[in-house]
Amino acid sequence: MPRIACLLLCVSFLARNAQAQEEPDSADVASVDAIITALYDVISGPAGPRDWDRLRSLTTPSCRLTPTGRDSTGAAAHRTWTIDEYITAVSQYFDSNPFYEVEVARKEERFGNVVHAFSTYVSYRSLDDDAPFQRGINSIQVLFTRGRWWIHSVAWQPERPDLPIPEAYLPEDGNR
Numbered sequence: 001m002p003r004i005a006c007l008l009l010c011v012s013f014l015a016r017n018a019q020a021q022e023e024p025d026s027a028d029v030a031s032v033d034a035i036i037t038a039l040y041d042v043i044s045g046p047a048g049p050r051d052w053d054r055l056r057s058l059t060t061p062s063c064r065l066t067p068t069g070r071d072s073t074g075a076a077a078h079r080t081w082t083i084d085e086y087i088t089a090v091s092q093y094f095d096s097n098p099f100y101e102v103e104v105a106r107k108e109e110r111f112g113n114v115v116h117a118f119s120t121y122v123s124y125r126s127l128d129d130d131a132p133f134q135r136g137i138n139s140i141q142v143l144f145t146r147g148r149w150w151i152h153s154v155a156w157q158p159e160r161p162d163l164p165i166p167e168a169y170l171p172e173d174g175n176r
Helices: 002-020 032-043 052-058 083-096
Strands: 059-070 076-078 100-111 114-124 134-145 148-158
Touching: 032 052, 032 100, 032 114, 032 134, 032 148, 052 059, 052 083, 059 083
Parallel strands: 059 148
Antiparallel strands: 059 076, 100 114, 114 134, 134 148
């Protein structure tokens, strides 16, 4: 009897988790390119709220977002957020500030239903800006399951003067 109760509890939890997941636009999750494009689209825009339900629809329930950088002592540091923790952390900033992140290059590796993409980005306050205020690389893990693509994790590293983006991850056309 305890096994059956445990099984029912697990099935109930999984069903509730699946129902809580937002329904995606099928075009957003049709390919690796589409889902990464949708990710950039969700976080980019003029000052104001973002479409957080769309972000949730792109990601697995266990998705983690991990910015990296340096702490106050200069040591390497990171933090890891769930999707809802990320939304809480950045909503006020996005509500008050325009922010546009544009992918300028990508290197992908795939094995079966798992894709790793090193996605080089540039960040602008306006798409009319002559130069980005920041560049870096998003390390994006994408999975194919249940008939669609999902973003499972994103870790990002901004470029610094002492940590330039390697040539291999810059656009081949010279636009940097």
